[in-house]
Amino acid sequence: MDALVLAAKGITHHIAPTDLSTRGGLDVVALLVLVGWLYRRRPSAPAMPLVLVTLNVGLFAAMNAISAGKFPAGVGFGLFGILSLVRLRSAAFTLRDVAYTFVTLVIALCTGLPQRDGWLVITVDTVVLVAVLLVDDPRTDQPPTRTVRLTMDRVYDDPSLIAQDVAFRFGRAPLSVEVDEVDYVRETTRVSARYPAVPGEPAAQDMEPREQVTAA
Structure with a gap:
């Protein structure tokens, strides 16, 4: 036609x-x-x-x-x-x-x-x-995951400590952690942590900085 x-x-x-x-x-x-x-x-x-x-x-x-x-x-x-x-x-x-x-x-x-x-x-x-x-x-298919973006209130000299700090602050060990940005002026580190997805949770979540906890 x-x-x-x-x-x-x-x-x-x-x-x-x-x-x-x-x-x-x-x-x-x-x-x-x-x-x-x-x-x-x-x-x-x-x-x-x-x-x-x-x-x-x-x-x-x-x-x-x-x-x-x-x-x-x-x-x-x-x-x-x-x-x-x-x-x-x-x-x-x-x-x-x-x-x-x-x-x-x-x-x-x-x-x-x-x-x-x-x-x-x-x-x-x-x-x-x-x-x-x-x-x-x-x-x-791999098990579904979700990404949590966090702003850490410090700069890490040892990258291996980032995953440990994320696990401590978020309460669970992540599957993987990627560094998105390191700000030496504000002394912050932005990271993206992957966690197993829970039904009903969003694919990505932003977390505000938490207070730094220091050991006595």
């Missing part, structure tokens, strides 16, 4: 209706596998499937609009500039969501380019989906 409308305007000499329909069908199938099956194997933000689908469909449409006729280079950059304005601002947006968003855009780019051999598009989509299937395996 889209191709027929564009053909009526005389700008689809580079896109045939059959080619557009074939690529659109491949994009839908790949999207169903990626979002409908692979992504839904794990708990996620309820709105993320909608985000992934709209990004894919929007980029697919933009690629076809750019390829449909003689567009100035500025128009193409403008369309992708508009897409770059989209920001996903959600506390539940994880690195896994970033990966799936990237794969969603890659599939849209591969299927959105006209006059490409069908076997090439199918091969690229299949390779991407199989890679996601193998890497994002729920059976290999």
Whole structure:
């Protein structure tokens, strides 16, 4: 239908209706596998499937609009500039969501380019989906953790003492501790400590400085 409308305007000499329909069908199938099956194997933000689908469909449409006729280079950059304005601002947006968003855009780019051999598009989509299937395996999940960010009111000469001090002040030994910032002016050290996650707790938590306890 889209191709027929564009053909009526005389700008689809580079896109045939059959080619557009074939690529659109491949994009839908790949999207169903990626979002409908692979992504839904794990708990996620309820709105993320909608985000992934709209990004894919929007980029697919933009690629076809750019390829449909003689567009100035500025128009193409403008369309992708508009897409770059989209920001996903959600506390539940994880690195896994970033990966799936990237794969969603890659599939849209591969299927959105006209006059490409069908076997090439199918091969690229299949390779991407199989890679996601193998890497994002729920059976290999590590126990969930949460990050606690603390500001320690001292500078440590011996880095090995940081984990001990964090355990003493927070009340539990951390799984790991990373130093984020050392301020020699204020004599503070900002660290991120990882702890086993407890159901219902946030993924990250900021802790204000506590009084330094000194041994007598």
